[in-house]
Amino acid sequence: MKVSKKYWVFGVLCVFLIIFFVYPVCVEGATHVSTEASQGHAWWFWPLILFVATFAMGIFAVLGGVGGGVLFVPIISGFFPFHLDFVRGTGLLVALSGALAAGPGLLKMNLASLRLAIPVALIASTFAIIGAIIGLALPTNIVQVCLGATIIGICVLMLLAKKSEQPDVPRSDRLSSALRIYGVYQEISTGQVIDWKIHRTPLGLCLFTVIGIMAGMFGLGAGWANVPVLNLVLGAPLKISVATSKFLLSITDTSAAWIYINKGCVIPMMVVPSLVGIMLGSFVGVRLLVITKPTVIRWIVITILAFAGIRALLKGFGI
């Protein structure tokens, strides 16, 4: 058993190492003179590599507890010959598909709360549209710099953010009481029935304006920000926060995705291999979850993200 564990981890790491250390060398020319460099390969070469990379990302996303979208945009824009416009459009569709796949199950299990999601989604999706418009209007190098800074910020957030299984919410605020945002769910592991409610709703909704803008501007799924705000600011239980966040992405990313689709930032030859790769990777990731140490993987994900963030910054500054 120990041997097979090692093989799994080794195999997955090898794929990532190849992508991170061999391909950047191949792509170096491609990122500057993409046309000529890409033409040196058969048409299926880059889609195939994209599939392999997103497959590995799908595995790491599950093991590291992050969404596929947050890995996709910085890594693919940093190391592949695709323009950031298409990477962001594809990234949103990747994050959207993941959320659409998970959403129905989470809603049916009563873990994702539609009552909590509707007001939050209204704010986040409106500002995601604004974010997408800003992101497409700004010069690419400025977006690259902002993306790099955001990714490094996400790494810091992942390192510092605490989680609370059952936050203490002494009293609902007036807004959440008026909207009747509360619920009940049963913790399967203990059988305990948990009543939950939220507080600090106006502050939480304000924070979702920023989350929406960032999601739309960079084409990132926003689970990394949704969960801390739902859990630590609004006081929703961790399970409700994670599930509602995942479902919420299906709405936020829909609004931003339409802006990118209508602008023409969608190339099917990029979208489908990415989508299938990340989905298959997620299936494998779920199986690997049993035999790997999440802490180690989380550190690897943070390191990879930091590396991609620095690369985005450097690209933005033209270095």
Place this chain on the structure above:
Amino acid sequence: MADNLETELAVRPEQVRYAGILEKGMYLGLGILLFTFAIYALGIIKPYIPTDEISRYWGLNVHDYLLQTDIKNGWGWLGMLRYGDFINFIGIAILAGVTIICYLAIVPVLFKNNDRIYAVLALLEAVILSLAASGILAVGH
């Protein structure tokens, strides 16, 4: 007591309807996307941009890409569905549009349950998503 607990844990009717439509739309969109991509990748229907030329364009920004390929943005893809690459947009549009249908579908349930605030919020969301989907808000470099 057990009945009370069951009632408390029951999923609200609008949530059940939303989940049902989301699930069907997701499977439909994904299925169509994979099917149309197979048609495209296998060359069964001729693409607008030949597959061996696509790598010439994905490194350009979207403005130059549209200019050089003479592709119309917005809903222009509807007029190009005779091409293998553009049929993929059917699945993409379903995946990106299913949430609007879900929102519209729960409005009557919310009104029926006298949940007017949420019915209005759901309608507003559907309007915002439809506005994004309409292409009215397109901007660029």
